[in-house]
Amino acid sequence: xxxxxxxxxxxxxxxxxxxxxPRYASVYSPQPEVGLPRxxxxxxxxxxxxxxFQKYQQYDYIxxxxxxxxxxxxxxPQGTAIDFGCGxxxxxxxxxxxxPSLRMICVDISxxxxxxxxxxxxxRQLKERxxxxxxxxxxxxxxxxxxxxxxxxxxxxxxxxPEKVIETTLKVLKPGGHAVFLEPFENGHAILRLAYExxxxxxxxxxxxxxxxxxxxxxxxxxxxRTKRAQYPGFEKKWExxxxxxxxTKTYFEKIAxxxxxxxxxxxxxxxxxxxxxxxxxxxLSQYGGFKCPDALPNWAWEIIGRYDHFxxxxxxxxxxxxxxxxxxx
Numbered sequence: 001x002x003x004x005x006x007x008x009x010x011x012x013x014x015x016x017x018x019x020x021x022p023r024y025a026s027v028y029s030p031q032p033e034v035g036l037p038r039x040x041x042x043x044x045x046x047x048x049x050x051x052x053f054q055k056y057q058q059y060d061y062i063x064x065x066x067x068x069x070x071x072x073x074x075x076x077p078q079g080t081a082i083d084f085g086c087g088x089x090x091x092x093x094x095x096x097x098x099x100p101s102l103r104m105i106c107v108d109i110s111x112x113x114x115x116x117x118x119x120x121x122x123x124r125q126l127k128e129r130x131x132x133x134x135x136x137x138x139x140x141x142x143x144x145x146x147x148x149x150x151x152x153x154x155x156x157x158x159x160x161x162p163e164k165v166i167e168t169t170l171k172v173l174k175p176g177g178h179a180v181f182l183e184p185f186e187n188g189h190a191i192l193r194l195a196y197e198x199x200x201x202x203x204x205x206x207x208x209x210x211x212x213x214x215x216x217x218x219x220x221x222x223x224x225x226r227t228k229r230a231q232y233p234g235f236e237k238k239w240e241x242x243x244x245x246x247x248x249t250k251t252y253f254e255k256i257a258x259x260x261x262x263x264x265x266x267x268x269x270x271x272x273x274x275x276x277x278x279x280x281x282x283x284x285l286s287q288y289g290g291f292k293c294p295d296a297l298p299n300w301a302w303e304i305i306g307r308y309d310h311f312x313x314x315x316x317x318x319x320x321x322x323x324x325x326x327x328x329x330x
Contacts, residue, residue: 030141049112063094079148085155089117150179157246188322212296273317
């Protein structure tokens with residue numbers, strides 16, 4: 001598909017960002033976005049984007065999550081899609097590979113990540129079916145009712161105003177179209193915070209310490225800031241500079257869905273609920289902290305987390321989302 005084909009879906013002319021730097025050739029931007037500062041995105045996603053790609057490229061894993069949700073809701077993507085916050089293409093590449101009749105507008109604020117997306121799509125002969133667009137997704141440059149489906153893989157919690165992205169999503173969707181977002185939720189993280197604070201208190205009483213305990217302390221602070229941000233002095237000035245900003249609730253999304261005129265919004269836990277708190281802690285310690293599990297924590301700490309795993313019924317844990325899918329229907 002040519003850029004001219006995709007232009008019909010935009011309210012502003014698209015400009016090739018080779019005008020900013022030759023390395024951005026074939027990354028486009030709505031004309032009013034050209035030259036604007038890129039707020040809310042760190043060096044990791046700009047000049048360090050190649051290192052980020054090498055560390056976090058997980059096409060098969062991410063598609064497994066997406067495919068599970070599509071099957072659960074009976075969605076078979078075809079036609080025109082938008083992927084908000086697509087980055088280097090963790091969602092775009094496998095979706096295009098698995099759904100050959102789909103064409104995608106791939107939106108991210110980082111032209112560096114989009115340059116990698118173009119490169120990887122070209123390798124797989126997918127580039128003709130996708131357009132890389134560098135823009136702030138919180139600003140709307142789209143037409144109405146042209147998209148069959150919208151994707152957003154772990155993007156809304158990075159936004160200062162995620163409701164703007166959802167409002168745009170519901171505007172661009174055709175009637176009956178769906179939007180699939182994958183996001184962290186306060187529900188399950190609040191339980192994790194209780195478990196970690198219990199562990200830290202026991203460690204204090206026993207006078208034991210170590211890097212894994214400090215890592216848990218950092219997770220507690222992260223959860224607290226993202227759920228009780230208004231209680232922290234000066235948070236409004238620091239808010240835009242944070243990478244991870246939100247942990248959501250069902251109520252938050254339901255309110256936006258009502259106000260934006262969505263037909264409905266549904267939720268599902270992104271992972272199996274069995275031993276969910278233990279699995280989430282293991283993932284955080286190993287993937288983000290670089291610790292070897294279960295050796296990172298003493299047995300008594302894992303026993304505390306395990307109590308929370310077994311305290312709630314399986315039905316209740318369906319509501320205690322740690323990470324979940326949000327599916328809007330227009």
